[in-house]
Amino acid sequence: xxxxxxxxxxxxxxxxxxxxxxxxxxxxxxxxxxxxxxxxxxxxxxxxxxxxxxxxxxxxxxxxxxxxxxxxx
Numbered sequence: 001x002x003x004x005x006x007x008x009x010x011x012x013x014x015x016x017x018x019x020x021x022x023x024x025x026x027x028x029x030x031x032x033x034x035x036x037x038x039x040x041x042x043x044x045x046x047x048x049x050x051x052x053x054x055x056x057x058x059x060x061x062x063x064x065x066x067x068x069x070x071x072x073x
Contacts, residue, residue: 005045016052023062024048030063043070 005024009017027033027048033040047066056062 004042005049008045008049019057019059019062020048020052022059023052023066026059026063027066030067 005020009020012020024045027044028041031040031044033044044066047069048062051062051065051069054065056065
């Protein structure tokens with residue numbers, strides 16, 4: 001897990017953490033990024049947090065919007 005994501009979710013409620021983590025894992029899988037040393041994981045984490053904080057609840061929608069924000073095609 002990206003250290004950025006880890007630090008951001010520490011103060012969140014369990015339900016919020018669950019949807020963000022689901023969206024994060026789904027985005028990594030969609031983009032074929034291995035969680036770990038890849039610097040893209042931090043960019044993905046930041047995009048996921050930003051989208052989730054905008055009020056989107058569905059992890060699939062969070063993932064899709066984060067991918068759009070990253071301008072990955």
